Amino acid sequence: MKRSLIDSFNYAVSGIIQSIKTEKNMLIHYIIAIGVLGLSLFFDFSRLEFLILLFAIALVLTLEMINTAIEKTIDMITKDYHPLARIVKDIAAGAVLIAAVNALIVGYLLFFDRLSAFSEIIFMKIRRSPIHLTFISLLLVILFTIGLKAKYYRGRGTHFQGGTVSGHSAIAFCIATIISFLVENILVVTLAYGLAFLVGESRVEGKIHTAIEVTLGAVLGILVAILAFQIIN
Numbered sequence: 001m002k003r004s005l006i007d008s009f010n011y012a013v014s015g016i017i018q019s020i021k022t023e024k025n026m027l028i029h030y031i032i033a034i035g036v037l038g039l040s041l042f043f044d045f046s047r048l049e050f051l052i053l054l055f056a057i058a059l060v061l062t063l064e065m066i067n068t069a070i071e072k073t074i075d076m077i078t079k080d081y082h083p084l085a086r087i088v089k090d091i092a093a094g095a096v097l098i099a100a101v102n103a104l105i106v107g108y109l110l111f112f113d114r115l116s117a118f119s120e121i122i123f124m125k126i127r128r129s130p131i132h133l134t135f136i137s138l139l140l141v142i143l144f145t146i147g148l149k150a151k152y153y154r155g156r157g158t159h160f161q162g163g164t165v166s167g168h169s170a171i172a173f174c175i176a177t178i179i180s181f182l183v184e185n186i187l188v189v190t191l192a193y194g195l196a197f198l199v200g201e202s203r204v205e206g207k208i209h210t211a212i213e214v215t216l217g218a219v220l221g222i223l224v225a226i227l228a229f230q231i232i233n
Helices: 002-022 024-040 047-077 083-122 132-151 167-182 186-205 211-232
Strands: none
Touching: 002 024, 002 047, 024 047, 024 083, 047 083, 083 186, 132 167, 132 211, 167 186, 167 211, 186 211
16 A cells, blocks of 8 residues: 555656656746746745645646646547547637636736835845946947857857857847846836837747757846946946
8 A cells, every 4th residue: 555655656757857858838837837936935924825825836737737738648549630639628728728827917916016125125226226237238238248149159040040049139138137237126127028028039949049058148138237237337
C-alpha cells in the first residue's frame, strides 16, 4: 500500500517535471509563479490574501497541465485535422486563458497598493531627474543596439532585420522604465510595461526575433534607463 502511494506520488511529480520540460507555456507560468511567490515574501499579506494568491497560481498551473494532457491525448488518437479536435483544444486553451487573466487581476489587486507605496520611496529621487536624461537613455539604447547588431550580424537580410538584440524591444522597455521613473501612478507604469511586452511579443510572433533576442533587448533597455537616471544624474 505504501509503495503504491509512493509510486503515485512519483508519477505525479514526473508529470509536473515533464510538462515543464516539454511545454513552453507551462515553463513560463512556472517561472512567473516562482517570481510572484518570491515577491510576496517582501509584503505583509494577510492569511486570506495569501490563500487567494496561492489558489490563483495553482489554478493556472493545474489548467495548463490539463490542457497539455488533452492536447497529447488528441494527438495520440488522430494525426489528421478534425474540426471537433480543434474545438476541444481551443476550449482547453480558453480555460487556461481565463485562469491566467484571473491570476493577473488577483495579483494586480493584491500588489497594487503595496507596490505603489514602494515605488514612492524608491523612485522619488529619480523622478526629479532632468528631462534630458530621457533622450540620453534612448540615444544610448539605439547606439548599443546598432553596435550589437553590427558585431553579431548573421550575414542574412539587413542589420536591422533580426539580429542578436531586438531594437524595438530595447526602446520599448527603455521608454516603459523611464515612464516608471517619471510618473507616480502605478497603473500607468503597468500599462507602459504591458505595451512594451506587446512590442516584444509581436517581434517573436512575426518571426523577426527569437524570445531570447527580445529578452536581451528588454534587459538592455531597462538597464540603460536605470543607469542613465542613476549614474548620469
